[in-house]
Amino acid sequence: MSASANQGLRALADRWLPKLVLSPTLAASLIFVYGFIAWTGWLSFTESRLMPRFEWAGFVQYQALFENERWWTAAANLGIFGSLFIVCCLVVGLLMAILLDQKIRAEGALRTIYLYPMALSFIVTGTAWKWMLNPDMGLQKVMNDLGFANFTFDWLVNPDMSIYTVVIAGVWQSSGFVMALFLAGLRGIDDSIIKAAQVDGASLPTIYRRILIPSLRPVFFSVLLILSHIAIKSFDLVMALTGGGPGNSSDVPAIFMYQFAFTRGQLGQGAASAMMMLFTIVAVLVPLMYMETRSAKRV
Amino acid sequence: MELKRLTMAVLAATLLPATAMASEVEVLHWWTSGGEAKSVAELKKMMNAKGVTWKDFAVAGGGGDNAMTALKTRVVSGNPPTAAQIKGPAIQEWGAEGVLADIDLVAKAGNWDKLLPPVVSNVMKYKGKYVAVPVNVHRVNWLWVNPEAFKKAGATVPKTWPEFFAAADKLQKAGIQPIAHGGQPWQDATLFESVALGVGGADYYRNAFVKLDKATVGGATTVKVFETLGKIKGYIDKGAAGRDWNLATAMVINGKAGMQFMGDWAKGEFTAAGKVPGKDFLCVDAPGTQNAFTFNIDSLAMFQQKSPAAVKAQADLASTVMSKDFQEVFNLNKGSIPARLDTPLAKFDDCAKKSNFDMNAASKSNKLVPSFAHKMAMPSATEGAMVDVISQFMNSKMTPQQAAERLAKASAVR
Numbered sequence: 001m002s003a004s005a006n007q008g009l010r011a012l013a014d015r016w017l018p019k020l021v022l023s024p025t026l027a028a029s030l031i032f033v034y035g036f037i038a039w040t041g042w043l044s045f046t047e048s049r050l051m052p053r054f055e056w057a058g059f060v061q062y063q064a065l066f067e068n069e070r071w072w073t074a075a076a077n078l079g080i081f082g083s084l085f086i087v088c089c090l091v092v093g094l095l096m097a098i099l100l101d102q103k104i105r106a107e108g109a110l111r112t113i114y115l116y117p118m119a120l121s122f123i124v125t126g127t128a129w130k131w132m133l134n135p136d137m138g139l140q141k142v143m144n145d146l147g148f149a150n151f152t153f154d155w156l157v158n159p160d161m162s163i164y165t166v167v168i169a170g171v172w173q174s175s176g177f178v179m180a181l182f183l184a185g186l187r188g189i190d191d192s193i194i195k196a197a198q199v200d201g202a203s204l205p206t207i208y209r210r211i212l213i214p215s216l217r218p219v220f221f222s223v224l225l226i227l228s229h230i231a232i233k234s235f236d237l238v239m240a241l242t243g244g245g246p247g248n249s250s251d252v253p254a255i256f257m258y259q260f261a262f263t264r265g266q267l268g269q270g271a272a273s274a275m276m277m278l279f280t281i282v283a284v285l286v287p288l289m290y291m292e293t294r295s296a297k298r299v
Numbered sequence: 300m301e302l303k304r305l306t307m308a309v310l311a312a313t314l315l316p317a318t319a320m321a322s323e324v325e326v327l328h329w330w331t332s333g334g335e336a337k338s339v340a341e342l343k344k345m346m347n348a349k350g351v352t353w354k355d356f357a358v359a360g361g362g363g364d365n366a367m368t369a370l371k372t373r374v375v376s377g378n379p380p381t382a383a384q385i386k387g388p389a390i391q392e393w394g395a396e397g398v399l400a401d402i403d404l405v406a407k408a409g410n411w412d413k414l415l416p417p418v419v420s421n422v423m424k425y426k427g428k429y430v431a432v433p434v435n436v437h438r439v440n441w442l443w444v445n446p447e448a449f450k451k452a453g454a455t456v457p458k459t460w461p462e463f464f465a466a467a468d469k470l471q472k473a474g475i476q477p478i479a480h481g482g483q484p485w486q487d488a489t490l491f492e493s494v495a496l497g498v499g500g501a502d503y504y505r506n507a508f509v510k511l512d513k514a515t516v517g518g519a520t521t522v523k524v525f526e527t528l529g530k531i532k533g534y535i536d537k538g539a540a541g542r543d544w545n546l547a548t549a550m551v552i553n554g555k556a557g558m559q560f561m562g563d564w565a566k567g568e569f570t571a572a573g574k575v576p577g578k579d580f581l582c583v584d585a586p587g588t589q590n591a592f593t594f595n596i597d598s599l600a601m602f603q604q605k606s607p608a609a610v611k612a613q614a615d616l617a618s619t620v621m622s623k624d625f626q627e628v629f630n631l632n633k634g635s636i637p638a639r640l641d642t643p644l645a646k647f648d649d650c651a652k653k654s655n656f657d658m659n660a661a662s663k664s665n666k667l668v669p670s671f672a673h674k675m676a677m678p679s680a681t682e683g684a685m686v687d688v689i690s691q692f693m694n695s696k697m698t699p700q701q702a703a704e705r706l707a708k709a710s711a712v713r
Binding site for chain 2: 049050051052064068069070130134135136154156157159242243245246247248249259260262263264265266
């Protein structure tokens, strides 16, 4: 009797336990992610000011948003920062991974050093780089004190260049992580392929160009996914490094959203800008994921 | 028996917090820096003396932005603090949300209408009823001067804009940074506001930044204001970007810079460094703003409370804040002047006395205007949009004409 009852119980548990264990997570993400996205979407169609209000007002907030020059500054900065940040991280990360892959001495130590910035929060990175790039006490002063009187590096306080300092700090922080992903990808490739190529007389650069890098394709996708969402939601790094300044010159959509929603009493407009950020992420991620799943099916 | 004791214990445990909360006030504020924190400690002492427990709810940073975010969360969840540091038109915005408490009874008993200048009491009322208590009056249109640096450069303390630029040239020649400034949006706006009052006068200021008349904002006077501001820009060092105001004040204190445009909270930095007003540093009207006064009033807005005991504690808080003793000691620490007119000024320094005298004079000659850079004059959305334009002008090659046009557009944002 007990054996069959046990078996029935086990079957029941097998069927229900995974669902039971996953249900709190599912419920939480339904409410706290999708529920709040819907709520923000609804707010973006209202005249909400200091507090949420729920009367339908149509597209007024989007209209005001698109007429706001500061929003376009923020959007343009996101374009500059996002593309440069992703490209530089990919290039630097891949290069470091390839160099580390050459079976060198003290690889473990080097890997830790390169990966270490990832352990810092963006706030720490931003503050440290703010000090280093400050013309009055950082790099420029050191160079001037060393005798290079004409050396200037004032990007941090130059409204035309300030967004590029964010790129520098961002790349410094994230390229080590990208390197780790690529390195793992490289290590996962079967050694015999490389040996076969070597037997065929292929040089090392050719092996990397024709065999190794193309087989890293899935890693490229994951890296792109991770970097692009870091770029679009970036807030703390910019806040710590430039505070969006000088003026609004290094403003990004996340800062715009925070200020309008929480400090200026324009919750509706903040919600509209948040929805625009969501659409940007969707516009980047959906084609990427589509390509990824299609290529997975083909293989 | 055992069960009964248990029941009693549970009852006591549930009732105790309720009774403890009854005579307690929770005040949300961002008075966290040196002199300010001292001022708040005084209020806490006074409330404790009345048998009311003080629950501190200090949220530092962001010029109160962080505190406002915290406040919204509390109000939305139906658990507002007793009072919160809210000022200017924001009091009306909160009033419109229907969450502020009517403290008119306390005000009537204390005869507040007689004790406060009308410009001040108007800000404290929502629909004719008092909902907030003023704690101080800051003057914003000050110019802080290091006389030592001026002597070294052979410059004279300016009263007009031509004199100002002459002095700035002399300072620059002597190797002293003429103007200490921090390139943060609110500081840019503070500077702009003093220039606007100095160049355009009180009537222009009121039409443009209080009544938000679009034609005035985009008019020729505003172009002139931006021209002056553009000229001032040339006397500010490159490292100003993102500098905090107190670091800029420190430049004036050590004689690295000659002057700074800043409200009278800057005085706290000077006195903390052991400097004496009139001797080691001078507080003069920003050029062209003699007899005019841009005010920035801190106040505590009262939120509706549920229990009668909490309402009672709130009334105690309101009357304590308005008491002569508190107004005196708070403002001595903070560098501002009391909002209450009959507070004795014997213990205050010359800058505060001048501020008080100028406020009364400006009130009579109708030159007492609210500071818009400090959220006293316009809705926060409009203020934000205008500050965006000003700060962009300070950090780009925008022409004065373009800036005036864009400022006019910003003045229409509600």
